[in-house]
Amino acid sequence: MRNYNFIILILVFTLFLNACNTKKQKVNDPDLTRLTEHSEPAVTLGEISSLQSKVLNKTIPLSIHLPANYDSSRKTYPVLYMLGSDYRARFAMLASTLDYMGEGQIPEMILIGIDLPEGNSILLPTREKQDTTIPDSYINFLEKELMPHVDNTYRTAPYNVLYGASNSGFFTVYALLNKPHLFNGYFASSPSLMHIPTVLQQKIKSGPLKSIAENRSLHIIYSDEEGLTDIVSEFSRVVEEHIPESFTYKVNELVNQGHVPAMDFILFLLALYPDFNPFNPVENLESLDKVTQHFDRLSKRYGYEIKPPIGVIFNLGFHTILSKDLIAAEEIFQYSIEVYPEGKESYLGMGLVRRAQGQLESAKVMIEKALTIDPEFSLAKRWLQRLEK
Numbered sequence: 001m002r003n004y005n006f007i008i009l010i011l012v013f014t015l016f017l018n019a020c021n022t023k024k025q026k027v028n029d030p031d032l033t034r035l036t037e038h039s040e041p042a043v044t045l046g047e048i049s050s051l052q053s054k055v056l057n058k059t060i061p062l063s064i065h066l067p068a069n070y071d072s073s074r075k076t077y078p079v080l081y082m083l084g085s086d087y088r089a090r091f092a093m094l095a096s097t098l099d100y101m102g103e104g105q106i107p108e109m110i111l112i113g114i115d116l117p118e119g120n121s122i123l124l125p126t127r128e129k130q131d132t133t134i135p136d137s138y139i140n141f142l143e144k145e146l147m148p149h150v151d152n153t154y155r156t157a158p159y160n161v162l163y164g165a166s167n168s169g170f171f172t173v174y175a176l177l178n179k180p181h182l183f184n185g186y187f188a189s190s191p192s193l194m195h196i197p198t199v200l201q202q203k204i205k206s207g208p209l210k211s212i213a214e215n216r217s218l219h220i221i222y223s224d225e226e227g228l229t230d231i232v233s234e235f236s237r238v239v240e241e242h243i244p245e246s247f248t249y250k251v252n253e254l255v256n257q258g259h260v261p262a263m264d265f266i267l268f269l270l271a272l273y274p275d276f277n278p279f280n281p282v283e284n285l286e287s288l289d290k291v292t293q294h295f296d297r298l299s300k301r302y303g304y305e306i307k308p309p310i311g312v313i314f315n316l317g318f319h320t321i322l323s324k325d326l327i328a329a330e331e332i333f334q335y336s337i338e339v340y341p342e343g344k345e346s347y348l349g350m351g352l353v354r355r356a357q358g359q360l361e362s363a364k365v366m367i368e369k370a371l372t373i374d375p376e377f378s379l380a381k382r383w384l385q386r387l388e389k
Contacts, residue, residue: 045095046111051149055141061086062146063113066154067102070110072342072373076304077110078159079150081142081183083148083168084120085113094163097265103309104271109161112150120167123174130196132174139175157304161272165189165260173218177203180212184303185272189264190222193231201238210242215301217248219271221264228371277312288332291316305337314345321356329353338366344373348380355387363387 046065053060063085067077076381080098085091091113110283117120125132142162150156162183169191176186177200193200203209209216218239222228234252241251250271254261276298291308298306317332330353336346351366364387370380 002227033277045092046113051146053141053145055145056137060141060146061115061117063091063111063115065091065111065113067108067110068099069342070155071107073340074155074342075108075307076155076157077108078161078302078304079110079112079154080163081146081162082113083123083162083164083171084116086115086117090165093262094265099267101266101269104277106269106276107306107309110150110154110156111167112146114146116168120171123168123171124192125196130199132196132199133173136178137170138171139179139182142175143179147182159184159302161185161187161302163187163265163268164191165191165264167192169220169260170195173200173220176218177207177209178197178214179333180209180216181214184214184216186216187220187265187268188218188220189268190226190228190260191220193228193235195221197231200235204238204242209245209247212244212307213246215246215248215303217250217272219250219252219268221252221254221256221261221267223259223261225256226259229253277309286314287328288335291350292335309335310340310343310345313339314349317349321352326353326356327336329356342373344370344377344380346370347373348377348383351380351383355383360387 021193046063049062049064051060051062063082067073069373070077080094082091082094089109094113095111095372096273098106098111123135123138125135155373160183162172162175162185164170164187166189169188170193172186172188173191174192175182203308212350220232222232232253236249236251243249254263257263291312295306313336317329317336320329320332330350333346333349333353336343336349340346347366347370351363351370354360354366367380367384367387369375371384374380
């Protein structure tokens with residue numbers, strides 16, 4: 001497991017680079033000025049959209065982040081809904097984390113941010129009367145309007161996750177207890193569970209979660225200095241006494257990490273997909289059959305088709321070439337081409353097989369095909385240069 005602090009540092013540095021490349025720099029060097037005026041952003045973190053809601057009677061701003069290869073792929077993707085994406089640094093961190101971990105430790109995911117310009121407190125019951133009309137309306141908005149809109153607009157897999165922090169973390173828990181069928185996974189970071197605790201406990205004891213048969217999960221993360229320890233402990237006691245077998249419940253209390261800990265999202269994702277890629281170190285990648293069987297098991301667990309990531313296939317095939325089993329290597333990359341015909345790594349891999357077989361012209365054709373898909377594919381460029389020497 002990577003060092004979490006190092007990962008956070010990388011993400012922050014990535015955001016810094018993005019900010020530097022999207023702003024016009026004031027410099028004295030005219031050549032540098034021209035360069036910065038026409039430079040593209042180093043990182044694309046998403047786009048702004050909106051949805052007119054009849055349920056809420058207002059326009060809801062949205063922040064959308066798609067996987068890097070979304071446009072060129074044919075895959076469907078699970079969707080993670082983030083509450084409070086108007087907190088741009090937080091949205092950027094989540095988007096960068098999904099890109100960083102995608103297909104290596106977790107599947108690639110679509111990120112849908114729900115901006116809350118009125119503040120996360122809009123998702124709480126009213127203070128005086130403990131009225132839940134507004135949070136109930138937001139649940140209806142998610143179910144009746146936003147989720148159907150996302151499913152109709154993007155290539156989505158039937159697997160959805162809700163993420164909320166602080167007051168929207170309360171809403172995440174509240175949504176689970178009211179509509180557990182709506183999302184497959186619920187992430188609550190530093191949730192404000194001090195609001196209507198008796199109501200929440202009653203919903204745990206006799207609400208719809210108690211009888212749900214489908215697999216559902218709730219993961220709560222908070223820090224020890226937030227004053228949430230006793231509140232979460234009492235909530236957990238009631239949950240553990242009444243949850244059905246199909247429900248997975250997990251709590252992490254971190255030490256001295258502050259309100260809404262920065263590392264929460266990474267911990268959430270690793271717990272949601274604990275064995276997405278179990279073949280580490282690479283030497284354990286024994287055969288194509290074992291890889292496909294593993295992802296078949298994951299598909300059954302999560303309820304949608306999860307194909308072996310192209311990076312996993314490429315690593316397996318490359319090490320099979322090194323082991324001199326060229327028949328097996330050819331089978332691996334033929335499978336890769338069939339599953340990922342748009343994948344540059346599929347053709348590079350087959351090119352390396354042909355090179356090892358001594359079929360240099362065929363190898364060149366395959367590697368050139370990879371460069372047709374991505375002319376800037378540096379690994380393919382280097383292998384093509386070796387063939388042309």
